[in-house]
């Protein structure tokens with residue numbers, strides 16, 4: 001009887017540990033979800049600014065910087081295309097590559113338009 005009650009006590013301790021670990025994991029997931037939302041908002045704002053700069057044909061240096069930022073994000077493994085914006089990429093994405101190519105062309109048009 002003593003042995004059974006000891007086993008039950010150990011199981012209760014393990015369940016308590018598991019519950020605490022689960023709570024920590026849930027907190028961490030909540031934090032990451034918030035961080036992810038913030039990053040998506042930032043990426044989205046970055047894309048809108050790039051779009052505006054491209055349309056206005058102004059701020060050559062800014063446009064170059066935005067283009068570099070997008071390329072960097074893409075190389076770090078994020079989608080920058082409108083279809084999957086801010087999501088993780090597991091392989092090359094033709095939409096992202098097309099988007100990068102278009103922003104580069106707009107940048108070049110902006111440069112030749114200003115001369």
Ligand SMILES: [Zn+2]
Nearest residue numbers: 079081093096
């Ligand atoms: Zn993409």
